Amino acid sequence: ETGVTQSPTHLIKTRGQQVTLRxxxxxGHNTVSWYQQALxxxxxxxxxxxxxxxxxxxxxxxRFSGLQFPNYSSELNVNALELDDSALYLCASSxxxxxxxxxxxxxxxxxxxxxxx
Amino acid sequence: xxxxxxxxxxxxxxxxxxxxxxxxxxxxxSQSFFWYRQDCRKEPKLLMSVYSSGNxxxxxxxxxxxxxxxxxxxxxxxxxxxxxxxxxxxxLFSGGYNKLIFGAGTRLAVHP
Numbered sequence: 771e772t773g774v775t776q777s778p779t780h781l782i783k784t785r786g787q788q789v790t791l792r793x794x795x796x797x798g799h800n801t802v803s804w805y806q807q808a809l810x811x812x813x814x815x816x817x818x819x820x821x822x823x824x825x826x827x828x829x830x831x832x833r834f835s836g837l838q839f840p841n842y843s844s845e846l847n848v849n850a851l852e853l854d855d856s857a858l859y860l861c862a863s864s865x866x867x868x869x870x871x872x873x874x875x876x877x878x879x880x881x882x883x884x885x886x887x
Numbered sequence: 888x889x890x891x892x893x894x895x896x897x898x899x900x901x902x903x904x905x906x907x908x909x910x911x912x913x914x915x916x917s918q919s920f921f922w923y924r925q926d927c928r929k930e931p932k933l934l935m936s937v938y939s940s941g942n943x944x945x946x947x948x949x950x951x952x953x954x955x956x957x958x959x960x961x962x963x964x965x966x967x968x969x970x971x972x973x974x975x976x977x978x979l980f981s982g983g984y985n986k987l988i989f990g991a992g993t994r995l996a997v998h999p
Contacts, residue, residue: 803987812891812974812989813931826984860930866985874985878930 774863774879782885788849791882793861795842801874802844804836805860807881813860819844820866848884856886888913891990893975899996904965908993910958910975917977917988920951922960925972925992934960934973965997 775794783789795802801820805813815828819838833849842863848855858881864874893910900906912920920937935942937949937958948961958975975990 805989810895810991812991815986815988818984818986820984826982826986828986869983874987875933876987878932880930 774861774877776859776861776879776882778882779880780883780885782887783851784887785851785853787851787886788847789851789884791846791848791859791861791884793844793846793863793879795844795863796877799863799865799877800842801864801866802838802842803862803864803876804844804846805862806830806855807858807860808854809857816846851886853886856884858883889990890914890988891975891977893990893993895991895993897994897996899998900965902965902967902997902999904997905961905963906965906995907962908960908973908975908995910960910990912956912958912975912977912988914977914979914988915953915956916981917956917979919978920958921976921978921987922947922949922958923974923976923989925974927971931974931989962995965995967997967999970995970997 777792803818804816807813816830818826822838835847837845860881861879862876891912922934923931924934925931937951939951941950946963950959972992972994974992
């Protein structure tokens with residue numbers, strides 16, 4: 771059983787640029803969530819994808835967007851980067867069994883550390 | 888007010904000590920509760936779920952008080968390997984999906 775893998779592990783961008791982060795879900799999982807973790811803070815929910823559609827979103831502006839592919843892998847895109855976007859971006863996959871099945875148990879990837887200069 | 892609040896610490900304790908972490912949450916509709924552990928520069932990993940009846944996993948005991956919207960984690964006989972950040976997490980089902988809300992974490996440093 772493979773875990774969640776993310777790429778790249780580290781990257782540096784400048785303000786105004788765009789970035790794409792990638793995530794491969796754990797085998798058998800159908801849902802992908804993305805989190806932003808700033809230094810000294812807990813992970814903050816960005817959005818979640820299920821069956822290739824965004825079905826939940828946190829308090830992040832539209833310049834944060836994503837995709838989920840038929841193989842359940844996912845991308846996070848951030849446009850017009852700002853200094854405050856510097857953070858660890860975590861992808862988590864889970865198996866959603868339907869309403870009433872309780873909370874998803876998340877398996878996190880090791881994250882992509884983004885620095886915006 | 889933050890949705891999930893924790894004492895940031897750090898808690899500096901000697902090996903063998905007992906340490907307790909507390910957490911409060913603001914949304915009474917929260918349905919399930921967890922503690923995650925995060926090592927330095929690593930991803931969070933599920934430590935244990937938290938139930939109203941209280942639950943124990945070896946040296947770790949978690950408690951939930953829904954009336955007070957309060958969650959706790961007790962670590963007995965601390966080991967050096969327990970040094971990490973402990974994240975209090977609540978799950979809220981809203982808008983047709985589950986959303987995990989993380990606290991900022993409590994840092995634990997166990998020293999010899």
